[in-house]
Amino acid sequence: MNKELRRPISALLAALLAASLLAVPGTALAEEAAQPTADAPAADTDGILVIAEGTSSVAALAADGGGETGVEAAEVREALEDAGLQVTEQLSDEAGGAVFAANAPAGMSDEEAARMAGELPGVACAQPNYVYYAIDDISQPDLLSAGLDEGEVAVLAALPLRANDPYAAISSPTASRNQYWLYASAFPEAWEFVTTDGAVTVAVMDSAVYSDHEDLRANVLRDEAWDATDDGPMDFDTANYTVNSGHGTSVAGVVSGVANNGRGIAGASFNGQVLPVRVFNNEGQSSTKFIYQAFMHLMREKASGRLTDLRVVNLSLGTYKAEAVADGILRGCIALMRDDFGVVTICAGGNGDKAGRPRTDPLYPADWPECVAVTALTADGANASWSDYNPYKDISAPGVSMLTTRPGSSNAYGTMSGTSFSAPLVSGAFMLLFTAFPEASVGDARDAVYASATPISDSVNDRSETSGSHGALNAKGALCYLKAWRFTDMPRNHWSCESVGYAALKGIVNGYADGSGAFGVEATVTREQAACMLYNYLGDDASAPAAPQGDVDQGQWYAGGVNWAVATGAMNGYSASDFGVGHRLTREQAACILANASHADVDVADPTKFNGLKGTAQASDWARAALIWAVDEGILNGVDNGDGTRSLAPGQYVTRSQMAALMTNAIEAGIL
Structure with a gap:
């Protein structure tokens, strides 16, 4: 969907804020949004972000590299500095670039500073720069060699599969190296109908991806990769692949490890393209600013026609802090990507507390209705005991002992656990849907994923009455539903x-x-x-x-x-x-x-x-x-x-x- 953005970012965010869809602390959220708990601690912030009125549209930038702003950037900067705010950066955004990062005056909180800045002339909206944390894997990866034992080779020979990757042919979760998660979510059956094969791109907003891996190299868009922490092209030679335990590399493997190359694993999308977008600094933290810059880059590329195949964003970060619900900039970007560019944002749903207990309070951005929040299942289809749940979760997928790519060498593989590895399975399913039905909207694809989900049977961790999850991911079923809905007389809830x-x-x-x-x-x-x-x-x-x-x-x-x-x-x-x-x-x-x-x-x-x-x-x-x-x-x-x-x-x-x-x-x- 190469649809030019025709609304200024600032105008959209200001309208959303005014309509209370993106509420500031203490105001009511839209009815469908996740509600913060009353006793949640204050959000971590790192300064504030300010967007000037009249910032011109991404479409104008893509068309001619220029545009007019309603207010001179210098005037807004001067107003901010006159109010005692320290402007630290003018972010790369739309033509005119009237978007600023600033620090609060001494003795003033970031929330107070944002409120003050929002009242200044020429300012469309201002908010804290919220800090987001990686949703870490909950176990240390078990690095594996590339060999197969005789029993696994026998299984490989006996299983018909479109992909010839050795681990992909092992469906048993008890085998030392396997991809049970493909079978649990009906990906081999889906592949009989469609394989992505470069038709759709997923942006993996995460830590750096080790693109020299044998099972990633052919699918990673190295020339287009972006480092949002520097707001510039990714430097693969200097990138630190070990941040967050090599998280980005492992997420990329689940969604799009190279399929049918006779090596290692096969990713869920069957050779979808991976666009690495680094949003974590070397301390493993992200922020509204970093993610905003990532989305701005993607919007510019989409509007320019250079990333027309981008349909999915995969995020494995979040915060439970209640005030982050007011992150209008991030939420607005996610909504804008969906509504103007047909891009769905898939989010890891959370891995509980440090003691291994699931959390039921909202996690942002996953629990916003603009996102698809994913919870984790065990190999036998039960709820992972540590996986978060609440009414704002959307879908569940395997997330325990997921064999995937690891950084460090070209043939390193390991098992990872967490909702961060459930989410890319769901991303892979959306990539197959958009490959089969390029005209499908995010809403149609999302509804097909939800409608086709299979019930979760779990007597030990029964969450059927308390979780919003529609059930376990069924990639083949989602394709079937979306195909059936192409018929004009097919009711969406029909049994057939x-x-x-x-x-x-x-x-x-x-x-x-x-x-x-x-x-x-x-x-x-x-x-x-x-x-x-x-x-x-x-x-x-x-x-x-x-x-x-x-x-x-x-x-x-x-x-x-x-x-x-x-x-x-x-x-x-x-x-x-x-x-x-x-x-x-x-x-x-x-x-x-x-x-x-x-x-x-x-x-x-x-x-x-x-x-x-x-x-x-x-x-x-x-x-x-x-x-x-x-x-x-x-x-x-x-x-x-x-x-x-x-x-x-x-x-x-x-x-x-x-x-x-x-x-x-x-x-x-x-x-x-």
């Missing part, structure tokens, strides 16, 4: 969204060809439509002799599919002369054609689940064995009666959504 999306991604169903963009969610399936759905998946474009039934018009759209279905025995028609074109398909007929198409031995099926359904006596004799088989295999699950029971309903007509679900069930069960 994932199945219809899956079938559409597989090319089984395509919707109506009348230009309406509709799928026909509740329309019934005709027999010729069912034949074409099977042909789309199994036919491999093969041609077949004309079907002998006289009602099959060889000049119609369905002829190829029906011819194939009859020739292969998937469908036999009502008789030698009547296929049943235009007749609606029943559930028992669907069971028979799926059994025929898969060459199933229906006579060996277990009838236990079949006998547990109501209405089995209504099954036709010719269909009973196929129905028993379909129920036993989980292809047909019965119709919900609303009272805890289910009915076979063999004569009920099959809707297009139901047919998509039946075929999806059969494919995922390995039947088709």
Whole structure:
């Protein structure tokens, strides 16, 4: 999305502040925003930031390198200094650059200084420069060699996977080197539909990334990398990669370790581009100023057309201090990136206190509604005991013992734990979504991630009533939902969204060809439509002799599919002369054609689940064995009666959504 920014940053932030969306301490936040706890300690600050009125837009800078400010920068500086403030820096921003960092006069707090500066002529808004801290990993990394033992090699040989990276093929979390987290979040299944392969860029706002690593080198945008602490290009020769325990390098590996290079790991995005943006100083601290400068650089690059593929920002920092909720500059930048540039900001959700206990108070910026806040899961899908939770969290992903890239040598790998390594998994899922659907908005992609999330079952750390997390990340499911929502008549909460999306991604169903963009969610399936759905998946474009039934018009759209279905025995028609074109398909007929198409031995099926359904006596004799088989295999699950029971309903007509679900069930069960 190369959409030029047409609103001045200062005007946007001033409007947000005036509307109380970005509240100052003591005022009400917007209803949906995370509320600070009453006893939270004061925020750490490092001076103040001041934005002058009328600062011209990023679009103007990108277009011609110039622009007019409503107030002369020198006048604002003079007003600040006359008030006793020490101006330390004029930040690189928009044309005119009327943005200042300043220190408070002796004896005055940064909050008081910001209030005073905000009243001065020519000032649009002023606020403290809040300090943010890295969300550190909660365990020391276990550095590993590059070899595999014989057992792991055997597993590698047995697992079909689009990526040929040795650790990516190890799905068991108990193996010494594995990428269980890919499988837990359904990334291999998602990769069957889409791989990023350079189509989308993620900005990793973190410590420096060790770009010479064998599993990062090909995906890191070295020439575009930015050091926001110096507000200039990244110097990889002098960068300190050990800050925050090499955090940035490990985050980059999770989201985009080079896939299919026969080495090490495969990142979740499958070769998305990584733009390193350093926002931590050598003491491991960041600030509003650093992150602001990072966002300003990204906005300028987006507006100029140089970073059109940037769609995701990954942040692993935060503060629990209540006053930071008033960080209008940071929150405004995140909102602006989303609304004007289609960029989503993914945030680590917090790793609890130093004693390993989860925190439930808000963490900023993660818990603002403009961000996606990620909590951590264990290898078995339970909540990590130390992972923060509250109503403002959004999604959960694996975050324990994550094998990833480490700095120091070109083939160093290690295991890391923390929400900082859950967040890049979610970033990788968004990158796949934006690759598959470049036109998708942040809101659509976010809603698909949330709607497709799977329930978290955890009796020990049950947070179902207290956490805002929609569940565990399901990368394949998110793709399916977003695909299904492309159909104009698909309700977002329809039970069949994932199945219809899956079938559409597989090319089984395509919707109506009348230009309406509709799928026909509740329309019934005709027999010729069912034949074409099977042909789309199994036919491999093969041609077949004309079907002998006289009602099959060889000049119609369905002829190829029906011819194939009859020739292969998937469908036999009502008789030698009547296929049943235009007749609606029943559930028992669907069971028979799926059994025929898969060459199933229906006579060996277990009838236990079949006998547990109501209405089995209504099954036709010719269909009973196929129905028993379909129920036993989980292809047909019965119709919900609303009272805890289910009915076979063999004569009920099959809707297009139901047919998509039946075929999806059969494919995922390995039947088709």
